[in-house]
Amino acid sequence: MTTFDDRESAFENKFAHDEEMNFRAEARRNKLLGLWAAELMGKTGEDADAYAKEVVKSDFEEAGIEDVVRKVAGDLGDIADADTIRKKMAELLIVAKGQILNEV
Template identity: 35%
Template sequence: MNNFNDRTKAFEAKFTQDADLQFKLEAKRNKLIGEWASDVLQKENKEEYVKEVRQSALAKAGDEDIIEKLMKDFASNNQELTRDELLKKINDCEKKAKVELMEQNS
């Protein structure tokens, strides 16, 4: 029975660690996408805009909330951006965030 409890605790610890890493990855990715969008949209207060983007990502599960915000912001700024272009940029930022997190943890 003790072996089973040890395995359960190890699984729970791994699950917690994976969830923590996923949260950090998404937070870093959202920061990167916010910085990119701020530059493209020529926002005066970059830090405030990045904060808005990161907060919008907390509204719903998944990426739809951040996609909606960025599509709306680009449209209201008369900047052309397709959903596919945005999804590619989000994917690129996620890859960069993974690399940065791996470098921090090594």
């Protein structure tokens, strides 16, 4: 194998690792968002956990975050608007990445 091949392989491995970490961080963010929204709706315990799982699953409907925003905004109604939810998602993504890095 040449040096070029080694570098190419290293970049491919890094890309795959970064994509996996992003996926995990986004899923964790969505779970945290679900728990936050559940608390706003007065859900606790198993009900809150079940709702958080629903939020995580809602992210698989389409690319991007709008499917999650739409779900949570619809469930929260007047409690929080879409912009508030997007802001909370940005905050929670930082928290989720930190949690994942601390696990490794």
